[in-house]
Amino acid sequence: MPIFQTINNRENTQIFIWKITEPEAFLRAGIVLSENSVNRLSTMSSELHRRGFLSIRHLLKKAGYSDLDLYYSEHGKPHLTDHKYISITHSFEFTAIIISDVPIGVDIEKQRDKIKRIAPKFIGYEENFIASIEDPVKELTVVWGAKESMYKLYGHKGLGFKAHCLVEPFSMQSDQTVARIVFKDDHLKFDVFFKEVENFMLAYVIPSRNA
Template identity: 50%
Template sequence: MPLYKTITVNNHTKVLIWKIDESFDFLSKDVVLTPHCQQRVDDMKSDIHRRGFMSIRHLLAVVGYTDFDLYYDASGKPNLKDGKQISITHSFEFSGIIISDKPVGIDIEKQRDKIQRIARKFINYESSFVEQQLYKTRVLTVIWGAKESLYKLYATPGLSFEQHIQVAPFDFDAYATVGKIAYKGEESDYTVRYLEFEGFTCVFTLPLEE
């Protein structure tokens, strides 16, 4: 299946999601990788990781980029050579990218009940809000995705999901909330948006809208 979903967030921000049901060989056809990325995919042991990696290159092509337009900095953060901001994610059979003029982050997660067992490792401020919720797995998946996408956006070593990133309480059906990063004496707020599909949650973040 080709492009699964496109979301135009605003005039300068777009989200694209791919459902990965093609084989690795099919996804690799006519895609040329940089030597660095070719080595990365050659070293991957998991077929779904290899397919996810290649599906990202198809998403790039949808918006006019190739693998040669993408590079990774010393921390592993992806960047585009034209100065646009990009964030990348893939989880099982879905992958996604967000591209913008401003710093952005994206995460896709499969909704799994085991997230309730590890929640104490990534929530703090959010605990009382989560305890009040009926659908804890879905709520926790949004919170994890928000923190993961904010971590990608901020791209600063030492940032802790539990200690430095907060997600404001939200009305689940509003599909939006606010995230805060408080780190080394600096605080910044961000818009968090999310959607659900086929048992997955996609969360993306960008600077707080005025």
């Protein structure tokens, strides 16, 4: 299918979401790939991974860019040649990108019960909040997505999800919360936005206006 959804937020921030239903041959058409991307694609053994990679290039095209405008730092962080900020995410049949004038991060995750088993690895500050919820799959997926988004935005080694990324309590009806990075000399505050996309959870972070 074409682009699944577009979301506009403040700070000239746009999120583009794709649901991957097309065959690989379809997704290879209508886009130009850099030599590096062609090489990366050739090393991907998973067809779904290749389709996700290609769908992200279609999202770039929808946003007015091409694969030639995208490059990666030595740590794997994506950048755009016009110096706007970009973050990229892929989970099963969904991909998404976020582009903004300010640093941002995005994550999309399938909602699964297994997140309750791995929660102790990334839940610290949020423990009392999560413990008060009978079946916290949705809330845990939001917390994970927020922390993953902050990690992508921050881009420095040593940042821990449990120790350094903190998410304030929230209700699923609110569609947003506040999160912080407390790491070394940095104390950063972010607004977190989240929404369900079918049985997935999209989360993204933007620097807070009330930092």
